[in-house]
Amino acid sequence: MNGRTAARFGAAILVAALGTAGCGGAGSEVDSPGTIAWNGCGDLQCATLVVPLDHRDPGGRKIEISVVRRPADDPGRRLGSLVVNPGGPGGSGVEFVRDGAQQYFDAETRSRFDVIGFDPRGVGESAPVRCLPDDEPEPDGAGGVEQIQRSVTACAERTGGVLPHMTTAATARDMELLRIALGDEKLTYLGISYGTVLGATYADLFPDRVRAMVLDGPVDPAVWFGDRTVMDRERAVAFQRALEAFFTGCLRNGRACTFGNGDPAGGLDRLLRATDVTPIPVRDGPPLDRDEAVAGITAALFDEESWFDLATALREAQDGEGRGLRELAAEPGFAGDAHVAVVCADTNDRLTPAALQEQVPELTRLSPVFGPMSNSYELCSFWPPAAAPYRPGPVVAAGAPPILVVGTTGDPATPLPGAVATAKHLESGVLLTLDAWRHGAYGGGSPCVDAAVERCLAELVAPPEGSACPREPAGR
Secondary structure, X not given: OOOOOOOOXXXXXXXXXXXXXXXXXXXXXXXXXXXXXOEEEOOEEEEEEEEEOOOOOOOOOEEEXXXXXXXXXXXXXXXXXXXXXXXXXXXXHHHHHHHHHHHHOOHHHHHHEEEEEEOOOOOOOOOOOOOOOOOXXXXXXXXOHHHHHXXXXXXXXXXXXXXXXXXXXXXXXXXXXXXXXXXXXXXXXXXXXXXXXXXXXXXXXXXXXXXXXXXXXXXXXXXXXXXXXXXXXXXXXXHHHHHHHHXXXXXXXXXXXXOOOOOHHHHHHHHHHHHHHOOEEEOOXXXXXHHHHHHHHHHHOOEXXXXXXXXXXXXXXXXXXXXXXXXXXXXXXXXXXXXXXXXXXXXXXXXXHHHHHHOHHHHHHHOOOXXXXXXXXXXXXXXXXXXXXXXXXXXXXXXXXXXXXXXXXXXXXXXXHHHXXXXXXXXXXXXEEEOOOEOOOOOOOOHXXXXXXXXXXXXXXXXXXXXEEOOOOOOO
């Protein structure tokens, strides 16, 4: 999942090249425009792409994919389309481009590319998956196996047979049809968080159709499509590390962080234990329970720029007011039916609810705060199997041009080991790291990262393998 919002981005500065490695295939010019029909929608252009529900049956049932385009500011220097996926799964590319493209991408990139966002199948306006009525609660693993089975059965019935086709591989094939419709000879792509899984899958299926690709905040495809318990453990450890870094910051700056009265770790433990007994009151709303409190803490740890807000919210909660944590927990995310549908459809190694529960003690040992919540996909145990299962081989995207993989040292949601593994897993992966406590690196205030990404996309030049960008001064 990508926790950054499109409203906060640093200035992107084109600086001297970090190196001269190739980044993408030959041929930066594009052919004539494709067949997609664009209509005006505010300052942007919108369209609908019709794709097969089952790519093995191109003449069968069809679904519609919602697409939005921000045309290049300088048509005379246009290089083609830049397709973007903001993560999730479940993130709307349409909303991402509509609400944040102007701030997220630098002026040079906006001048050279049409920025393209699309809602992947099952998401937003693209044949959205709706499993549960609005007034029906989400199933709770603690409620028993029968409740979970009933929920999955009801979801399959309500969605009319689409669940087996909600795979990342199917969306990658949709993206290839989108490339063709756009009229681009090859794909230029930026994927964030889960969007890196989508990008790596596309590159594996269509390696010779990649022009340039950047994977920011990556998840190792081998883990995503394989043993999810590895991802659960790495994420629990990474969030715990970020929390401890937050505590250290509190101790160093006691004036800005008064939570815990000099003992922030102990203060949080006391607060959560008290919340287990008595939820925290909230003005003009129901009280805040432990799960919602932890959700607020989790959201704030996605970016160290939110740590001051977290310190304030925890201090208020300590004093008996939970509104601050509730507001943090309400930050936009990608939970929902489409998220679960993709996660479960992509899972090859499925565990029973009992086996998942057996892992909770180990996850709790790794992270007493986040561990118990790191393992929540009991629904996948009974999910209908994928219509066309995909699992990457030992080497991904063989024959593709160099693919830039960007990871941050303190990423809690997609920890750095995943970036390292992704770069190794891709035959042509090139790793760039940023020293920061943040999920995702590009567009977050590092001129070093931004320049490397922008040069890869526009000039097809990547930094040397293993390059590292330094920590930016506080308040940049």
